[in-house]
Every structure is written in C-alpha cells, then in structure tokens.
Amino acid sequence: MPLAEVAFSRLSPLAFWAGVGVLLLALLLGEVPWVALLLLYPWWRLGQGFRLALFPQHLEVHPPLGFRRRIPLAQVREVEVAFWSAGPLARGRPALFLGLEGGERLPLPLPEPEAWQERIRALLAGQTSGSGSRDG
Numbered sequence: 001m002p003l004a005e006v007a008f009s010r011l012s013p014l015a016f017w018a019g020v021g022v023l024l025l026a027l028l029l030g031e032v033p034w035v036a037l038l039l040l041y042p043w044w045r046l047g048q049g050f051r052l053a054l055f056p057q058h059l060e061v062h063p064p065l066g067f068r069r070r071i072p073l074a075q076v077r078e079v080e081v082a083f084w085s086a087g088p089l090a091r092g093r094p095a096l097f098l099g100l101e102g103g104e105r106l107p108l109p110l111p112e113p114e115a116w117q118e119r120i121r122a123l124l125a126g127q128t129s130g131s132g133s134r135d136g
Helices: 013-028 034-048 113-124
Strands: 004-008 050-054 058-062 069-072 076-084 093-100 105-108
Touching (some): 050 113
Antiparallel strands (some): 058 069
C-alpha cells in the first residue's frame, strides 16, 4: 500500500475524447474494422497519464504504456525542484528532479513539486515512519 500516489502528464480531456470520437466515427462509417476498438485500451492508458507511488523504502513510476520503474530510496542522492523545458512544443514548468546513484537525473513534472520534494526528503532523512506520519 503506497504512502501517497499522484497522476501526472495526462492527455487533456479534449484530446482524449476527440480521439475516441474519431475512432468511433471511423468504425461507424466502415473505414476501420471492429478490431480497431482494441486501440481504445492504450488510448485510455494515455489518458490516465503517468503515476508516481511513494512507498516507505522505494518509489515506483508507472508510465501509461510500458513497465513500471522501481527506484529504491537508497539510490536517490538528491531531490530538487528545477525548471524543465519538456521539449520543443511543450511549455516549460517546474518539475521535481531525482538525482540517482549512477548520475541520472530523473525529471518528474508533478503537480506541486515543492510538496513532493519535502515528502521525499523527509523519507530520505528518516523523519517519517512506514505509515508516513512524522515522529517515526
């Protein structure tokens, strides 16, 4: 059971429902076979976005398509909030960066990155118990 969980980097509702509408319209017009309905599952997963789950001993990053990544807290060397440009067509914004043991900096564009930074730092410092409460 995670201490906390958050979803981020979702498709906008307009883009999600537009994609569903285009697929259903193409199906009704006979342009695609009914098997194309199987594309609704990965589209739904993209609509759900990434998920970050915080456990007492590790973090888990769940991408919408693909395998989760488990990061033990012992491998996290630094936690900082910095500006993330996010790519050529995206608007930049503050993101939480995890500095890992191998020199990797993992950007996580979470909502309220400062609050998540405090939470993860508290776990790293041993200021919380397994239940997530302070004084542990």
